[in-house]
Structures are given as C-alpha cells and as structure tokens.
Amino acid sequence: MDRRHLLKNSLALGGLVSLGARTTTAQTPRVPLMDRPFNLAPIRAHVDRIYDIKCCIRPFRTKGPRLDVEQIGDAMVVHNYGHSGAGWSLSWGSADMQVQKAMSRSPKKIAVIGCGIIGLTSALMAQRAGAEVTIYTKELLQRTRSVRANGSWTPASHMALASDAPANLGDIWERMTRISWKNLRPYIGMAGNPLAFADHYYLSDMPFDAPRPPPPPGPVPIPEYYELGDRIGDITPKLQVLTPEIHPFPVKYARRTTRLFFNFSEYGHLLVSDFFAAGGKIVMRDFHSPGELAQLPEKVIINCPGYAAHDWWKDKAMVPHRGQTEWLIPQPEVNYGLTYRNIEALSKSDGIMMIDTGIPGALPKGYGNSNEVPDRAEAEAAVRVMEELYSRFPANPV
Ligand SMILES: Cc1cc2nc3c(=O)[nH]c(=O)nc-3n(C[C@H](O)[C@H](O)[C@H](O)COP(=O)(O)OP(=O)(O)OC[C@H]3O[C@@H](n4cnc5c(N)ncnc54)[C@H](O)[C@@H]3O)c2cc1C
Numbered sequence: 414m415d416r417r418h419l420l421k422n423s424l425a426l427g428g429l430v431s432l433g434a435r436t437t438t439a440q441t442p443r444v445p446l447m448d449r450p451f452n453l454a455p456i457r458a459h460v461d462r463i464y465d466i467k468c469c470i471r472p473f474r475t476k477g478p479r480l481d482v483e484q485i486g487d488a489m490v491v492h493n494y495g496h497s498g499a500g501w502s503l504s505w506g507s508a509d510m511q512v513q514k515a516m517s518r519s520p521k522k523i524a525v526i527g528c529g530i531i532g533l534t535s536a537l538m539a540q541r542a543g544a545e546v547t548i549y550t551k552e553l554l555q556r557t558r559s560v561r562a563n564g565s566w567t568p569a570s571h572m573a574l575a576s577d578a579p580a581n582l583g584d585i586w587e588r589m590t591r592i593s594w595k596n597l598r599p600y601i602g603m604a605g606n607p608l609a610f611a612d613h614y615y616l617s618d619m620p621f622d623a624p625r626p627p628p629p630p631g632p633v634p635i636p637e638y639y640e641l642g643d644r645i646g647d648i649t650p651k652l653q654v655l656t657p658e659i660h661p662f663p664v665k666y667a668r669r670t671t672r673l674f675f676n677f678s679e680y681g682h683l684l685v686s687d688f689f690a691a692g693g694k695i696v697m698r699d700f701h702s703p704g705e706l707a708q709l710p711e712k713v714i715i716n717c718p719g720y721a722a723h724d725w726w727k728d729k730a731m732v733p734h735r736g737q738t739e740w741l742i743p744q745p746e747v748n749y750g751l752t753y754r755n756i757e758a759l760s761k762s763d764g765i766m767m768i769d770t771g772i773p774g775a776l777p778k779g780y781g782n783s784n785e786v787p788d789r790a791e792a793e794a795a796v797r798v799m800e801e802l803y804s805r806f807p808a809n810p811v
Pocket of ligand 1: 531
C-alpha cells in the first residue's frame with residue numbers, strides 16, 4: 414500500500430473523507446505527511462443542538478488598556494481594565510505589571526475590584542507577590558462577562574484605535590503578551606485541559622486574497638485599529654496552505670494553523686480554587702462611585718471592573734463592542750476548529766462554540782452596540798452556515 418492509500422484510508426476511518434477537487438502537482442505545496450490532517454470528526458451542526466447563547470460587551474478602550482495609578486483619598490488605585498477582545502490572553506501579563514505597581518508600597522493587604530479574568534489573575538499574582546488579598550465584586554466569575562467570551566489566544570484583538578493609542582502601546586502590549594504566554598504554560602497538559610491547543614482551519618470557496626466589494630457606507634465610520642506589527646512571530650505557529658488533495662473539507666481553499674484556547678469551566682475552577690487555597694477572600698459588593706473605594710480597609714487597590722468602567726468611572730474611552738457566541742452540545746471527538754464565511758467554530762470541553770466574526774473590512778460586528786440580549790436568529794444563522802458546509806459531504810461515505 415503506498416503513502417497516498419494509507420492517508421486516504423486513515424481519513425475514511427471514522428473521519429471526514431476528502432471531497433476536494435484535484436489540483437495539479439505544480440500547485441500542490443509540500444506538506445509533509447506529519448502535517449496532514451487525519452481523522453477529523455464532523456461537527457454536528459444543527460440548530461436543535463444549540464443549548465446556550467451567550468452575549469456580552471468587549472471592554473474596548475480606544476486608548477488601549479487603562480494601566481495608570483490614581484490616588485483616591487488615602488487609597489492608591491492601580492487600574493487594570495479595557496483589554497478589549499484579548500482579556501483572557503493578556504490577563505497574566507497585565508496582572509504582573511499592575512501588581513508590581515501595587516507592591517511598590519509594600520502593602521500587607523491588597524483589595525482587587527472585580528472577579529472576571531483580569532481581577533482573578535491580578536488577585537493570584539498579588540498573592541504570589543506575598544500580599545493578603547480580598548476580592549470585592551458584584552458578580553463571581555461564572556456570572557461575569559468574561560465567561561461569555563470566545564476564549565482563544567487572541568492577544569492582539571482590537572487593542573486600541575490608531576488615533577488614540579499612546580506611542581508606547583506596542584511595547585507594553587508585547588511585554589504583557591510574553592508574560593502571559595509564560596504564565597499560561599503551567600496550565601497546559603493539566604487534567605481536564607484548562608488550556609489546550611487545537612488545529613484551526615480557515616476555509617473558503619474563493620482565493621483568500623480575492624478582491625471583495627467595498628462594504629456599504631454606514632452611520633459609524635470603520636475604526637482604524639492600532640497596528641501592533643509582527644512582534645510575537647516566534648511564539649505563533651505559521652499558517653500552512655493545504656490543497657484539496659491534502660485536506661478533507663469540501664472547499665477549494667484551505668489554510669491551517671494551531672491555536673491555544675481556554676476551557677472556561679476547568680480553567681476558571683482552577684483559578685478560583687488556587688485563590689482560596691492561598692487564603693484569598695471574596696466579598697460581594699456593588700460600588701457606585703470611585704470615592705467608595707477610599708472606605709475600604711485596604712489602601713492599595715487593583716481596579717478591574719471591565720466594561721463597567723464606562724459608567725462607574727465615566728471612562729468615555731470605553732466603547733461597547735457586542736459579541737455573541739452560540740454553544741452546541743459538546744463533541745469530544747472533534748479536536749479542531751474552523752472558520753468559514755466569517756463563522757468561527759471551536760470544539761471546547763463544554764460545547765462546540767460558534768461566533769460570527771463579521772465581514773472583513775466592514776465595521777466590526779457589534780462595534781458600538783451595547784445590547785447584551787442574546788439573538789436567536791443570529792445564532793441559528795451561524796449554525797446554518799456550518800450545517801451547509803458539512804452537508805456537502807456524501808451521506809454514506811465509503
Ligand atoms: C464575544 C467575545 C469574545 C471574546 N473572545 C475572546 C478571546 O477569544 N480571547 C480573549 O483573550 N478575550 C476574548 N474576549 C475578551 C475578554 O472576554 C475580555 O477582555 C475579558 O473578559 C475582560 O475581563 P474583565 O475581568 O476585565 O471584565 P469582566 O469579565 O466584565 O469582569 C468585571 C468584574 O468587575 C465586577 N464589577 C463591575 N462593576 C462593578 C461594580 N460597580 N461594583 C463591584 N464589582 C463590579 C464584575 O462583577 C466582574 O466581576 C471576548 C469578549 C467577547 C465579548
């Protein structure tokens with residue numbers, strides 16, 4: 414049996430069967446056998462398998478994350494919010510930088526405001542630096558906006574507007590990103606997969622660089638984001654081009670990379686357990702004005718309210734950026750993600766997550782929108798895109 418037969422049989426054995434049109438040898442990039450996709454189980458994309466729809470606002474800040482220090486009464490407030498579509502990714506790096514500022518006063522006790530991913534990692538970092546930490550929060554992690562995200566390693570997602578960002582944002586961002594990457598490392602390979610890697614396929618019926626019609630003009634100008642450049646190429650797997658004879662998907666054009674992602678339940682549970690194990694306390698509290706922070710017994714405070722800073726801190730640089738994810742019944746046998754016609758799908762421990770990422774070049778989907786009511790029609794439309802893709806496979810593959 415030659416190599417090609419071996420490959421074909423592996424794909425047929427319980428996985429997707431390649432349907433693609435044949436390309437000429439001249440067009441076929443060299444993809445070594447070790448890089449070829451084997452045994453990809455299909456996603457069961459049907460609207461009746463949607464078991465949850467989550468919707469929330471990204472804490473997008475036109476100036477980039479707020480990381481300055483402010484004095485309120487006799488309390489030092491270290492801000493740590495506005496991480497936009499990258500809070501899960503940047504949390505450890507941002508926490509490390511802000512805890513160093515907080516520890517400059519050598520406090521015995523530190524208060525952290527907020528129990529989203531930014532608050533939790535700030536609290537854990539402060540404990541690691543030797544402080545006794547109390548989190549004051551309106552909601553526990555399970556009810557925060559954080560757990561309504563996509564949850565992939567996307568450190569550069571919508572960081573700031575080019576017009577508003579400070580000149581050194583790129584350097585700060587790179588530092589945050591690299592510290593985060595190092596701090597995420599110990600969670601990889603743990604029982605329950607709090608963090609995991611998965612191959613991600615980008616699929617298209619037309620060439621990826623085919624010209625697209627310009628988006629119709631809308632009431633809101635299309636934002637020009639701050640350019641971060643290729644600063645973390647050394648820790649980012651490259652995109653591979655896969656031709657139809659190599660990949661099994663029923664489309665002409667495919668690319669693949671490998672991405673890190675967060676399983677919220679397992680990772681969140683670990684972080685909260687670690688916080689309590691290190692003696693941390695949580696106090697349920699709803700603040701209404703910054704001045705209330707001066708009443709806390711702790712005089713060093715790390716402030717992590719996320720998008721709520723828009724109203725609570727009257728931070729007008731915060732722009733709402735709505736996002737919605739739909740969740741289909743988990744399929745542990747699916748071990749990859751894919752993006753097709755702006756819909757991203759990712760197999761996580763608690764379900765197949767789908768999200769409409771919007772048309773490239775147009776106003777980002779949900780930009781300027783603060784509506785957090787789940788939209789069932791949007792969820793079904795996303796699932797139907799994937800349903801149509803998978804229905805192109807033969808019903809009885811041989
Ligand atoms: C659709 C979508 C997809 C996303 N995908 C990704 C992704 O793939 N990768 C990634 O890295 N990031 C992603 N993000 C971004 C990420 O989710 C956010 O950056 C992150 O969750 C922000 O965390 P946070 O802790 O700052 O805010 P939050 O999760 O909002 O937490 C804020 C905390 O502050 C508390 N709080 C607020 N106001 C008060 C008050 N007045 N009194 C007391 N407590 C208060 C809240 O109760 C909460 O505990 C996505 C976001 C969305 C919406």
